[in-house]
Amino acid sequence: MSDDRPDIPEPMKREVRQRCGFGCVICGSSIYQYDHMVEWSQLQEHTVENLTLLCGTHHDEKTKGLLPLATVQQANASPINVRNGVTEPYGLHYGPKAPLLTVHLGDNKFMAGVSVFPFFVDGDPLIFFQSTDDGVGLYVTLRDDYNRTVLRIWNNELIHRADLWDVRFEGTTLTVRDAPGDLRLVIRFAPPADVYIERAKFQYNGVQIDVKPTKVTVGGQTMSGSAMINVGTTVGWVIGDRHPEIESAFSWQDISRVPVKFGDGPPAVGYRQGVHVTDGSE
Ligand SMILES: [Zn+2]
Structure with missing residues (x-):
């Protein structure tokens, strides 16, 4: 890691967060770090394509060589939270x-x-x-x-x-x-x-x-x-x-209300353990 490495620009971080479904691409954890898949020392630049999200444990495993780059790249191509449509708890x-x-x-x-x-x-x-x-x-x-x-x-x-x-x-x-x-x-x-x-x-x-x-x-x-x-x-x-x-x-009791939207909106989050979710059609 070089001392004069610039910070990752905020708009780039946001793009990476959204693409990765706001969690570690492997386990979905909401507590994560930005990882340069191909090491910074090799590329010397930040790019959206080369950045991903990894939790502390998976980041450490990658650093130690226990988690191969190819596995991270595969998870990055199809992050667990994006596949599930919802973040891991x-x-x-x-x-x-x-x-x-x-x-x-x-x-x-x-x-x-x-x-x-x-x-x-x-x-x-x-x-x-x-x-x-x-x-x-x-x-x-x-x-x-x-x-x-x-x-x-x-x-x-x-x-x-x-x-x-x-x-x-x-x-x-x-x-x-x-x-x-x-x-x-x-x-x-x-x-x-x-x-x-x-x-x-x-x-x-x-x-x-x-x-x-x-x-x-x-x-x-x-x-x-x-x-x-x-x-x-x-x-x-x-x-x-x-x-x-x-x-x-x-x-x-008499509070002003706006009309609730109906129709083809995005689907509701799928919750586990039978937690009640109200959908727009009720
Ligand atoms: Zn993880």
Whole structure:
């Protein structure tokens, strides 16, 4: 490795991420490094074609000579996540029980000792965070204009569609973009007990929840910054149809909605273990 090697340009990295399905081309891991298939010392240049994604283990194996170049090239030609249409699950390390769980949603904070539900839409929580005897679990569902799930965290297990425009997982922050400058999600994981949703476009049944660092709007209405805390369960905003078992002081039944798209959209992410996925036809 040469000292004067320039950084890989960001647009090139994004192209490589997308082509590789946002994971190690061999095992699909969301924690990866950029690998020059033919060594930098031989080519002395960065090219999209010669770059691939490998997790730490596979990268080490390649460096040691245990993983031949031909095997990496074969995986690069048909990355596992691209074949599956969905990324391999990544397990977030929200582990042991914590005294106070906190969801930071833009300029709002929702805290509780056992369960935190920042908002429900038509009785469905798009985010929740809970502590059980097994430990702390984070749950997040991000849907598209067709009401189909594009990214899901289910009991700390992160998966997402492999054909998004960009997903970047650097440090503790996961960033999803639909197009240049068009952010769908910026989420920062702070185990053991905090999650920061800095930016997000949540949508469900035509209800749009737009999260920005200083403002959250629901169906176009601004929700002023608030902090809610309870010993047991905190329920933030109840939006749309009420559910008989969900009680909250903050309820909006008449919320403006945009039409949900129907037709030939991209297919929903295929989830394992019978996790329910709502598709646009329901
Ligand atoms: Zn790997």
